[in-house]
Amino acid sequence: MQITFTGKTALVTGAGSGIGEAIALQLGQAGALVVVADLDAAKAAAVADRIVAAGGQAVPGAGDVANPDVVQSLIAEAVAAGGKLDLLVNNAGIGGPLAPLGDYPLDGWRRVMDVNLDAVFYGMRFAIPEMLKAGGGAIVNMASILGSVGFANAGAYVAAKHALLGLTKVAALEYAAKNIRVNCIGPAFIDTPLLAALPPGAKEALVAAHPVGRLGVADDVAALTLFLLSDQARFINGSYHLTDGGYCAQ
Structure with missing residues (x-):
């Protein structure tokens, strides 16, 4: 199965490193x-340069997606670059503080809410009208395994990711008949720069929590993202797809 996006314009947020970088490159x-x-x-510029150096097409965009004006500007930039917007990956996210709710x-x-939830709403709010003009499109929202299970001391992150699942389903229902599909992905712990600040021993504990015996890598998530964006997934809409090495099967 070969997936191609020739003639398509895509916007990927949080694409300067980690999962977003892998998605943009693919x-x-x-x-x-x-x-x-x-x-x-x-x-952002470095990743765009890598795409261009490999023979692809890319332009960088910068700003805080927690600001709706920034998101609207990024979408306008995508439309200006490609003449339309076909694909959106709302990937930008932060971990946030770790603390019990009584001390959060x-x-x-x-x-955390601004970046992990509100920014996803902004992305869909401003991208969907452009996709309607283009005759349709596909959106992938990056959730987490913590969109379906809890994790002590990560109340804000867990709440935002649970809400993201509901937001995805609403968008999918509202625009299915207008040829816009919206799905979300639930990665487990992925070996990205976000884990670099873990205390000694914490990374090993996370590895042990995954039945496959390793953390995920960004390309694991990127491969599923491209499938969900592609016409190969044309009958998949409003769904939540785990990439978790068996974490949630326990």
Whole structure:
């Protein structure tokens, strides 16, 4: 099965590293024009340069997706670059503070919601009208295994990811008849820069929590993302797909 996106324009948020970077690179290899968006402009530019160096098409975009004006601007940039918007991956996210709910910092809660939930709404709010103009499209929202299970001391993250599943289902129902599909992915713990700050021994404990005996890698998630964006997944809509090495089967 060969997946191609020739003639398609894609926007990927949080694409300067980790899962977003892998998705952007794979989309570029598959022929899409990719808008590589990240909070860090230098990282976004570096990933876009790699896509172009490999023979693909890409432009960088930068800004904080917790700001709706930034998201609207990124989508406008994608439309300007490709003439339309076909694909959106709402991937940008943060881990946030770890603390019991009774001690959870209020500013930490707000920031996690701003980036992990509100920004996804902004992405769909501004992308869907452009996709309707183009005759349809596909959206993948990056959730987590913590969209379906709990994790002590990560109340904001867990709440945002649970809400993201519901938001995905609503969007899928509202636009299915208009040729826009919306799905979400639930990765387990993926070996990305987000895990770099873990204390000694914590990474080993996370590995042990996965029945396959390893953490995921970004390409594991990117491969599923491309499938869900493609016409091969044309009958998949409003779904939540785990990439978790068996974590949630326990």
